[in-house]
Amino acid sequence: MAILGFAVIRGNGVELKTKGGAKLNPGGYSRTSHGGGGKVWGNSKKFEAPALDFKLAADEDVDIIELNNMEEVTITFEGDNGLTYMITGAALENPAELDEDSGDISGRWIGRVCKKI
Template sequence: MAKITGKAIIRVDGTELRTADKGAATLDLGGEKREPKTGAGKVWGFSEETMPPELTCKVYHTADTSLKKLGAITSATISFECDSGPRFVLREAFSLDTPKLDAKDGTVEMKFSAVSCDEA
């Protein structure tokens, strides 16, 4: 029976982020998004648009968590290691948004993009 991915370990330049539990991280590999082109009641083909990879996650906030450093991440290597085995590497990754601290649950919402995402 196959193991289903339920959690992931996320590392930025080798340092593991203190990510929140299940469902707190998503990875979009990016690539080509296709849009059908139609006319006269027919599909004539498609056009493509390159979409960047994106990673969203929630990181626990502690006394040694620097929101400024998280928001300043550029040119990083981010690994996304699934508990079911697959591993993905985002190259030249950078934070997209300013970190958002939720004082209610003690997490920081982060969003990253990268030049590429490869299955390792």
């Protein structure tokens, strides 16, 4: 099996003009240790939703307003190493941002469930 080199991101089956640097968090629990007096008394956990940070090429056919209006999207993260993950019920956490200097549109998809497919 190959090591991940790049990923293709799709929204509802349509390939997005993905630039490098995407980060997939499949969700799960973040944990915090609680202690005092040089001892850990226990841990608490908090559920974190699945998320995908992305950068898209700000091409003439990539409409940031249309992107911001997408809700209940199925996002797929297809690695060149053969692994594919799907986030369902996704929407942007905050409006995507257009960076004039880099030519990027960046944002973060959050969803309900992430599955390996």
